[in-house]
Amino acid sequence: MTRDHGDTLAADARTMAECADRLRALAARLRTRDAVPDWLFTALHEHITACVVASEELAEAAARLRALPDDPRPPRGRR
């Protein structure tokens, strides 16, 4: 179970990094438009930073979960 959670969080960490990339590309695309409000770029910058931080924190949590020793008890239904 612990390893499953670790694998899921590792995948989520990669997804968060992809989200950051997607938001960077979005910001770059919108910079070419005059009518886009300035607050949007400030917000996008904050979201990109948060996605990067989230990616790092999820990656660390995933690594620490994966490093834990497996539960010696067999899963339910396999006894």
Add this chain to the structure above:
Amino acid sequence: MTAETADETAETAAELRRAARELAETAVAVREASAHATAALTGGAALAALPRAPVAAARAERALVRAVAGRGGLGHALTGGPLGTAAARLGGMAGAGSLAIRLMVTSLRLRITAVSLADPGLLRDPLVRRLVDAVAADRDLDSARALYALVRDRGAVRALTAIAPIFGEVLALRALLDQNPLNDATAWLIATGAGTATADPLTGISNRAIAALDAGAGAAVRTPYPADRLRDRGSILDFLANICALGPGGRALVQTVRGPDGVDRHVVHAPGMKLGVPDDASPCDLLGAFSSTVRDGGPYSRALARAIEDYGVPPGAEIALIGHSAGGAAVMSLAQDAAFCARHTVTHVVAVGSPVDFKRPASPGTWVASVTNQHDIIPALDGQGAGTCIDRPGWYVVDYTDPTHLFPACHSAEHYTANLADDLPEHRAEIDRNLAPYHGPVTRSQVYSLFDDAPPAAPTRRTVAGRELDLPIACRSGAALTAFFTADPGPARDLLGTARPVLLGGRALVVLHAFDNRDTSLGPYREAHLGIVVRHPLAVRFVDSVYSTAATTEIARELWGHAATTADIALDPALTIGDAASLTGDLGPALPAAERGVAVHSLLDGTPLRSRIDVRGPARLHPAPRARLTVRGDHPMARRLRLLGLDGARPLLCRTSREHRSTRTEGVPA
């Protein structure tokens, strides 16, 4: 604005909508990651290893807490599962601090910006700007003050008109940032455009629960109508003129038009809801509009299907469906009904001022046009207004503003017709170009009055339980109380047998009906029924009944097969059913409504029966009752209430009537 500038503005607005959709998709991804991290934290993924590797487990637990609750990354992101829900109920934890919600707020603000690009006056209005800024910044007091200032300055109607183009976004922002967890799902649905809003964005009361009140098989009765008030040729303006002539009075029109190729085709005209009428015998009331919007089909679309059947439209014949307001939602419901489309060829649907964003025709060959005024709130009933970023592939969408856009005037069929005639000539021409097969002389017209259910048949006399009865049984004066609950579906299925319960949010919908029949053909008596709402078709299966007289108990057993017993019943001041149960406490604030009929399923010696309790009279709807149900003793109804887990339950909503009239029909095999 020059044509070139206008094109550039439209392109930028479209780009902002695309960006809003990307942000919403990102928010959904972040929300999923938050749910996974919450599950790992609350599922004890790290703590389980504590006895074997205490230091490593503690570090893993700290890393999980930091990932879920740290301020820099996912934010206060406890979401999903019992603990996430509990955190949401406490508010704050799952609010503005969460990255997923911050992303969604940016998406919604971007949608508002996109709308304001096309309608520059919108955010130049200082009072609207103040409201939007306060809502987006999650400042409750400022939001309330801004709304109050807007209403005080403009009056309620003009205030509503001012924010109409961004109504859905403002409600979704409010719902995302407030501390009411019941409306969060709706806020996400509006914000992502993933589906029809499932609950009221302010209160969180389930839209589908309210729409489920709109029961009925639908009925259509031919009605005389002066021919000179209907147009004698086919075009979009002619069809809309017919809808204007019929008015929002519960009528519909079917016409045959001989096309330019000499082929007879048929046009169904469906007017909108009757404003100011929450609920009456017609499917075109406010409840019907609600039901047509949030459900795939309802009494309105079923009544239209019956009108088409009665008119004698030949199988396979081509039909164009034209609807305004709730009529547009109802005709789209018909167009997405695969069985209806197998019988007829629906070539065109034109929905004017209708909430149809989440409806899709069953046939890919059906051409759909949606015409909406951005200041009309009704098309945004499904949660998607002018700022929507969802795709409607292949549709011809006309979403416009006009200078005289006061709601509700801008919602009227006459206003839309005038807009298409005078202000939107290019769009009118495009719609007419597509409707060309329907341009020609009208060869036949038939107006129908529409009803939720077929009008009652003439009384018949029968001997039941040793006494002569006039059926249906009529109650000329009485009172009624209906309380709606949700219950675990497992026990509900156990009580139902083969019937399938209607599920709301994964829970069965249970109804407690109580009637005080003061003046009936059987003398005065009271009755109480425990029912479970079942589907296909929508009805209530009575699983236990209590009558206040032995004679009516016997009649109920013999006539409908009810599991009936005799006990005292009181409705005032609180509902008390013998020694079995009582509903006590305040029913809370009330809205005006009208009594509703109910289709009843029962089993008589193993034969499924369908009967109706048709009711009339004014009623009050209590959307947030505080009363609770108390269950006592070993009475069969008490046992069934307990089985459903309703001891101590608070109703989802209640309906009461002090001036209740009803008829109860004999059962017919279902």
